[in-house]
Amino acid sequence: MTLAEYKYADTIHRCFRCGYCKFPVNWMDVNNCPAYARFRMETYSCGGRLWLTKAWLSNEIDWSEHLAQILYSCTACKNCEEKCPLRFNVDIFNMIQAARAEMVERGLVPAAVKEFLENVQRHGNPYGNAREGRGEWSQETGIEQYQGQDYLYYVGCVGSYDTRAQQTARTLGKVLLRSGVSFGVLGSEENCDGNEVNALGEETLFEMLAEENVRKFKDLGVTNIVTLSPHSYNAFKNDYAKYDGSFPVLHYTQLLRDLITDGKLDVSGGMNARVTYHDPCFLGRWNGEYDAPRQVLSAIPGIELVEMEKNRESTLCCGGGGGNFYTDFLGGSENSPARIRVREAATTGASVLAVACPNCMTMLEDAVKAEGLEDKLVVKDVSEIVGEVCGIG
Amino acid sequence: MDIIACIKRIPDTSEADTIKIDPSQMSIEKGSLVFKINDWDEYALETAVQLKERTGGSLIAVTVGPKEWDDVLRRALAMGADRAIRVDQDMVAADCHSVAIVLAALTRSLPYDLVLCGAQSEDFGCGQLGVMVAEMLGVPHAALVVGLQEEEGKVRVDRELEAGILESYTIELPALLTIQTGINRPRYISLGGIKRAMKKELQVMSPGELGLTAEMLAPQVKLERLEFPPRGKEAVLIPGTPEESAEHLASILQSAGIF
Numbered sequence: 217m218t219l220a221e222y223k224y225a226d227t228i229h230r231c232f233r234c235g236y237c238k239f240p241v242n243w244m245d246v247n248n249c250p251a252y253a254r255f256r257m258e259t260y261s262c263g264g265r266l267w268l269t270k271a272w273l274s275n276e277i278d279w280s281e282h283l284a285q286i287l288y289s290c291t292a293c294k295n296c297e298e299k300c301p302l303r304f305n306v307d308i309f310n311m312i313q314a315a316r317a318e319m320v321e322r323g324l325v326p327a328a329v330k331e332f333l334e335n336v337q338r339h340g341n342p343y344g345n346a347r348e349g350r351g352e353w354s355q356e357t358g359i360e361q362y363q364g365q366d367y368l369y370y371v372g373c374v375g376s377y378d379t380r381a382q383q384t385a386r387t388l389g390k391v392l393l394r395s396g397v398s399f400g401v402l403g404s405e406e407n408c409d410g411n412e413v414n415a416l417g418e419e420t421l422f423e424m425l426a427e428e429n430v431r432k433f434k435d436l437g438v439t440n441i442v443t444l445s446p447h448s449y450n451a452f453k454n455d456y457a458k459y460d461g462s463f464p465v466l467h468y469t470q471l472l473r474d475l476i477t478d479g480k481l482d483v484s485g486g487m488n489a490r491v492t493y494h495d496p497c498f499l500g501r502w503n504g505e506y507d508a509p510r511q512v513l514s515a516i517p518g519i520e521l522v523e524m525e526k527n528r529e530s531t532l533c534c535g536g537g538g539g540n541f542y543t544d545f546l547g548g549s550e551n552s553p554a555r556i557r558v559r560e561a562a563t564t565g566a567s568v569l570a571v572a573c574p575n576c577m578t579m580l581e582d583a584v585k586a587e588g589l590e591d592k593l594v595v596k597d598v599s600e601i602v603g604e605v606c607g608i609g
Numbered sequence: 610m611d612i613i614a615c616i617k618r619i620p621d622t623s624e625a626d627t628i629k630i631d632p633s634q635m636s637i638e639k640g641s642l643v644f645k646i647n648d649w650d651e652y653a654l655e656t657a658v659q660l661k662e663r664t665g666g667s668l669i670a671v672t673v674g675p676k677e678w679d680d681v682l683r684r685a686l687a688m689g690a691d692r693a694i695r696v697d698q699d700m701v702a703a704d705c706h707s708v709a710i711v712l713a714a715l716t717r718s719l720p721y722d723l724v725l726c727g728a729q730s731e732d733f734g735c736g737q738l739g740v741m742v743a744e745m746l747g748v749p750h751a752a753l754v755v756g757l758q759e760e761e762g763k764v765r766v767d768r769e770l771e772a773g774i775l776e777s778y779t780i781e782l783p784a785l786l787t788i789q790t791g792i793n794r795p796r797y798i799s800l801g802g803i804k805r806a807m808k809k810e811l812q813v814m815s816p817g818e819l820g821l822t823a824e825m826l827a828p829q830v831k832l833e834r835l836e837f838p839p840r841g842k843e844a845v846l847i848p849g850t851p852e853e854s855a856e857h858l859a860s861i862l863q864s865a866g867i868f
Binding site: 320 | 621623627641643645688794796797798799800801802804
């Protein structure tokens with residue numbers, strides 16, 4: 217593909233690298249682009265990536281491993297789209313995604329991205345774990361296989377396989393059982409939702425996953441979906457319609473809020489804790505849902521909800537989006553976004569850092585350990601906080 | 610340069626605990642396994658594709674196996690092979706000699722300057738196939754190649770010896786090389802690329818078409834049974850918190866005289 221064939225050939229040159237893409241809403245610093253915060257080089261900022269993409273597609277620079285790493289260090293957090301003052305801002309991530317798609321087609325992706333995508337091709341998850349083990353997290357929980365219940369509880373790859381995120385998946389399942397929600401899971405029949413595959417630019421693999429999932433959901437008579445992960449929520453809500461899959465979908469924080477409001481989930485037991493909440497990018501900036509998780513936390517007596525300086529539209533990404541929870545292009549430094557984020561959380565005086573995404577959970581919990589903050593700050597999923605309040609382990 | 614790349618389809622055993630031996634003890638249970646190109650062969654393919662990109666000529670990917678092995682040839686076509694040939698014969702997995710007879714016969718029927726094989730397979734790991742084919746063809750070979758530079762009518766190759774020592778040769782073409790992992794970084798094969806490669810030619814031949822009879826392919830190796838190695842008794846799991854287990858481990862190492 218040449219620049220002339222690139223879908224965004226008419227707009228990509230309009231970025232003049234004003235640098236606004238790196239700011240949070242209140243302009244307090246220039247570190248709200250996770251990759252820029254990590255490397256502090258213009259090439260790793262959104263503007264840098266756009267200029268490099270244009271130079272690569274114009275044959276002004278050759279492809280290199282370094283160029284690929286720079287493009288894949290973007291976590292798809294959309295901070296740039298939030299802050300860019302130009303009209304093309306709605307397409308900024310699409311521009312990166314299209315450049316990645318070209319790298320995928322040429323086979324020129326970083327080794328970690330190749331591994332991620334090959335694992336999804338073969339095993340239906342980025343870890344390369346066996347498909348038949350996908351449902352093991354729900355053993356001895358009483359959670360049933362989906363067979364026409366009101367909700368399909370879609371767990372996603374991280375919740376299904378990551379040991380820590382499995383705990384969250386189990387707790388949410390038990391909370392839903394306690395609330396009397398009619399739901400089931402797909403277990404070993406569940407497949408990757410493809411959200412990260414799409415972000416990594418593997419369009420055909422994403423199409424295949426979406427088509428297979430839509431077919432499966434329809435065959436099973438799925439009417440409503442509730443997701444553990446905001447990444448799955450985003451794919452089902454915004455991308456599956458193209459594949460004839462318009463299923464009503466909720467992120468679990470929205471369902472928990474409704475259950476509390478309707479009196480079906482009793483959180484009156486309360487919890488005495490100062491809690492700060494980290495917005496996941498795929499729930500917040502991608503889908504505008506900032507309130508539901510806060511409403512759940514605020515409904516719990518005894519919880520003092522305090523905000524980090526960077527919150528809602530200004531949230532600093534945990535660094536795990538766009539497959540980076542696996543590819544880890546932003547790890548290994550005290551400037552890794554997850555570490556910056558947990559330091560910020562600690563300054564609020566909160567003892568609990570609440571998350572609503574299994575990717576954020578794994579990234580931020582590791583960062584708490586790396587920062588030596590284990591005695592001050594515990595990372596808990598919103599569902600786990602609710603579970604604790606309800607006496608569910 | 611005209612190149613032939615020999616590839617094998619093997620089970621993905623990255624999850625070792627998913628491997629189970631079937632009741633006959635002659636095979637593993639394949640029902641839930643996924644299959645892929647043998648790792649070493651993927652490096653050989655990448656080497657072949659890069660050579661073709663630099664020198665022109667043709668690249669043919671070949672394999673010996675039943676119909677389901679077509680999937681690895683499709684991936685080879687997506688990677689850059691011009692065409693693919695599968696010799697339709699379900700070989701005894703461990704019998705490199707018979708596979709080598711088939712590959713040698715097939716190679717003789719094709720134009721080639723260079724034959725590339727992976728240095729070994731991930732499943733049986735014999736490491737003999739490429740060298741046997743070279744001997745049968747009567748062409749020079751080098752095994753465990755980690756570097757390759759083409760020259761007029763010959764190739765310069767680096768072989769990997771122990772302790773990081775490299776051995777360099779100039780080899781007249783036609784020749785056969787077995788490729789070691791790490792010689793390059795095999796490209797990603799996109800699903801779109803595989804779909805487009807469906808249009809490329811994938812030829813299926815029988816051993817008979819190559820003049821081979823059942824007697825000629827009689828296995829030289831008889832598989833008696835598969836079994837897992839006996840579990841070791843020396844492993845010790847050290848329980849406790851990281852601090853406790855580190856202290857315990859240190860005392861074990863100290864009493865063993867390691868420090």
